[in-house]
Each structure stands twice: as structure tokens, then as C-alpha cells.
Amino acid sequence: xxxxxxxxxxxxxxxxxxxxxxxxxxxxxxxxxxxxxxxxxxxxxxxxxxxxxxxxxxxxxxxxxxxxxxxxxxxxxxxxxxxxxxxxxxxxxxxxxxxxxxxxxxxxxxxxxxxxxxxxxxxxxxxxxxxxxxxxxxxxxxxxxxxxxxxxxxxxxxxxxxxxxxxxxxxxxxxxxxxxxxxxxxxxxxxxxxxxxxxxxxxxxxxxxxxxxxxxxxxxxxxxxxxxxxxxxxxxxxxx
Ligand code: C5P
Numbered sequence: 001x002x003x004x005x006x007x008x009x010x011x012x013x014x015x016x017x018x019x020x021x022x023x024x025x026x027x028x029x030x031x032x033x034x035x036x037x038x039x040x041x042x043x044x045x046x047x048x049x050x051x052x053x054x055x056x057x058x059x060x061x062x063x064x065x066x067x068x069x070x071x072x073x074x075x076x077x078x079x080x081x082x083x084x085x086x087x088x089x090x091x092x093x094x095x096x097x098x099x100x101x102x103x104x105x106x107x108x109x110x111x112x113x114x115x116x117x118x119x120x121x122x123x124x125x126x127x128x129x130x131x132x133x134x135x136x137x138x139x140x141x142x143x144x145x146x147x148x149x150x151x152x153x154x155x156x157x158x159x160x161x162x163x164x165x166x167x168x169x170x171x172x173x174x175x176x177x178x179x180x181x182x183x184x185x186x187x188x189x190x191x192x193x194x195x196x197x198x199x200x201x202x203x204x205x206x207x208x209x210x211x212x213x214x215x216x217x218x219x220x221x222x223x224x225x226x227x228x229x230x231x232x233x234x235x236x237x238x239x240x
Contacts, residue, residue: 010219057084065089068099090120101157120153165203
């Protein structure tokens, strides 16, 4: 895989004009764009179609979490949309993940297309261990819970998980090296040196790949730069 295929740019915008602008700016430098709840709620499939029209791939970051039948149905639709990757909450349980995975495999087979990568979200990184234990009554510690959900995701047929920078190695060691890890919270050194950082646990692109990340997700360090193309070029050069 080339570096441009391993860097995912977050399209955190709420209208098609900004979506088009961002994709046009960066589609020659990266292969995958992440469409999350904000853009999807605002623009729906137009955004997916636009990314595809430009020859790029979509990570549909909608974090599905519902009863197995509903998640299986939406997994079929995501497969029909031709997205490259999408995700579900691992805490929806093994049955929900198995149904999602089986629906993707069957639908891709029926359409004769490649199956999307199906990725689990373990524990939202916005949750603290205290909240996990006190509010959600989880008795395990944070790392144990993340690893247990990653293992359940693997057993249920998922291809990988989204992981905070801190947990990449832990997951790779506990599950398997070929279990896909997608990591947000990426901050190139030059960005942090400009004093611009609100993510709590961050890694540089190089460090994330060294620790075993398969894909990294970058948003503002590139998209908010005065020249997103130059910022992206710097990221790609750093990785080389
Ligand atoms: O702008 P920034 O690089 O922080 O954007 C990262 C993207 O990854 C955003 O779309 C954000 O919602 C997402 N994300 C994150 N941290 C997580 C999970 C997802 O920043 N733990």
C-alpha cells in the first residue's frame, strides 16, 4: 500500500460546497476521505457520490449501533454504496457485529464487488475510565475493555477497529498483526509546534505507523492550513 492510501482525510464540513472544495484540493494526494455524521446528515449520498466521482474512496464513519437486523440492513446499503470502509459500535455485541459482517460478505458477493472493510469502535476516546466504570457500570479498566471489545470484534468477523494512539500496540499484540487499526488523533510535529492542538493523546504520522497503525485519520492539521496541499505534502514527506 502506498502512503497516499493509508492517510484518511476527515471531511468535517456541513455542506456540499465545502465538501467539493476539500476533495478537489486533496484528491490527488490522498485516496480516502472520511464522511462522518455531520456531512452525511447534511448532504447524504451526494457527498459519497462526489468522492467516488473524483476517483477517491470513502470511509463512512457513521458508527452504527442498533439491533442486529437493522445493522445488517444498513451494512448491505453501505456495501451497495461502494464505500471502502465503514464502522459499527463494538458494544452493540457479537451478534450485531456478526450479522453486519455476514451481510457485507453476502451483498458484496451478490454484486460482485469488493467487501468494504468493516471496523469496530471499541470505547469512545472521549470517555474516561471513571465514566466507563461509574456511569456505564463496566467493571474492567479502560485498556482491558478496549482489548476485550477488539477481540470480540475479531471473533465476530470484523476487519479491524478504530483505536486511540495509545492503544495501537496493545490491540495488535492482543488480537493479531493483520487486524486493521485506524488511528485518529494525529498531529504532525510542525502543527503542535505552532501551538495548535486540542486532542489529548496525539501521535505524529510516523510514530502512529511505527506502532502499527494501518490507516491514520487527519483533519484540521491539513484542512485548516492556509494551504491544505502544502500541509498534506509535508505529511506525506514526513512519512517517507
Ligand atoms: O481535526 P482532527 O485531526 O482532530 O480530526 C480527526 C477526525 O477523527 C475527526 O473527524 C474526529 O471526529 C475523528 N476522531 C477523533 N478522535 C477519536 C475518534 C474520531 O478525532 N477518538
